[in-house]
């Protein structure tokens with residue numbers, strides 16, 4: 159492993175905000191979720207043979223990966239359940255992307271076995287057919303073939319599972335990812351290749367002026383405002399995009415002390431038609447990530463939290479699967495929103511995950527999709543931009559398939575904090591706890607346990623005592639577990 163040059167330093171955010179305001183951009187990407195991050199990397203890596211480089215910027219109103227892209231089920235997967243909806247195109251595309259991401263970022267995307275318990279012979283045949291199709295669609299891009307287990311073998315593999323009520327089981331393979339980290343690596347790679355990127359910068363409005371746009375931007379940390387001039391805009395605001403064709407569906411997770419022993423995840427097809435995953439998670443797999451729910455979210459995308467009903471629903475399933483877990487309490491919870499294409503009459507879990515990318519009056523808009531397919535979606539969005547801005551270059555612009563550099567991660571807490579603050583643009587305690595690391599989800603925190611970490615950030619960022627307390631309070635608010 160070779161160390162790569164840091165993408166940012168302590169003053170990068172301020173410098174980049176000044177650069178963004180200083181002259182016209184070719185493309186401004188609004189939103190630092192996985193779609194914005196994938197697009198900015200693809201644009202930055204494309205070789206423009208015309209002897210000029212694109213001037214590209216990206217702004218994110220909070221921290222990168224603080225939306226859905228850092229708070230999802232952490233899977234790079236084909237989506238077994240989409241087979242039930244006959245969405246073969248989506249599954250095939252996702253399986254292709256899965257294979258590619260294992261190759262491009264093996265340090266972040268790792269194959270994981272998923273045990274599916276069957277309660278009857280019928281289930282074994284029904285889901286067995288799906289698994290056969292799943293392997294068939296993966297073809298030569300397979301990362302492991304399905305296998306079947308008897309009830310006794312299942313009981314030996316996972317002694318905690320209620321195997322007495324089960325008929326048999328199968329194992330199939332998908333991948334686990336640290337979704338916030340892969341997103342950050344897209345951002346860092348783009349910055350290393352010249353993209354001008356800043357977090358805590360919110361696009362408050364944009365207006366068309368001549369052959370481009372004037373975008374009003376608010377620095378979310380100090381409230382100051384400025385304008386960015388850009389020829390084209392990519393609207394990668396995800397759930398914040400608004401508009402009538404978007405349906406916001408909340409998905410929530412609970413984090414529990416480890417439920418499984420085999421190192422495999424569990425994929426449980428619930429009687430209500432939902433699939434619930436129990437995924438080994440956290441340091442040394444000492445935790446289980448359990449999710450997800452699927453409920454319509456009528457509120458603001460800025461206010462997303464698990465409801466007591468969702469906690470009870472997930473714990474109910476866990477207790478059914480693992481009878482000895484009846485007294486387990488959540489270590490942490492988190493929720494985020496799926497911005498799905500509205501389909502009148504369809505239930506939340508049946509609404510399609512396919513995406514739509516289009517150019518509307520100089521703005522590229524992205525709706526729907528999955529984390530797994532972000533790279534293909536980004537390439538499609540960039541193709542659209544090229545067709546509009548430099549059509550002669552479309553065929554000559556290869557899609558970014560460059561591997562992600564694997565630099566060694568520091569071993570100590572102090573070093574991790576130093577790198578997050580100095581080289582990863584983490585400016586708030588929540589950025590460190592929920593994005594640079596997932597420490598915020600790994601244990602139950604209180605003000606006393608957070609304070610030493612906050613103080614290390616304080617030393618580097620010069621916070622006042624009052625600011626330090628505000629930062630701690632924000633982390634406690636984000637991580638709060640409602641009474642259930």
Ligand SMILES: Cc1cc2nc3c(=O)[nH]c(=O)nc-3n(C[C@H](O)[C@H](O)[C@H](O)COP(=O)(O)OP(=O)(O)OC[C@H]3O[C@@H](n4cnc5c(N)ncnc54)[C@H](O)[C@@H]3O)c2cc1C
Nearest residue numbers: 189191192193219225226227230231233361396409529530
């Ligand atoms: C519970 C759940 C679990 C999921 N699990 C998986 C999974 O395991 N595998 C998978 O493939 N997919 C999964 N998905 C889907 C996947 O996570 C999403 O499709 C993907 O993360 C969406 O990315 P995004 O960039 O569009 O949105 P986001 O990640 O939400 O990013 C949008 C960003 O735009 C920023 N923004 C908004 N307004 C502005 C503004 N005015 N100015 C600047 N910035 C702005 C926001 O702060 C946010 O950071 C899951 C989804 C959910 C909800």
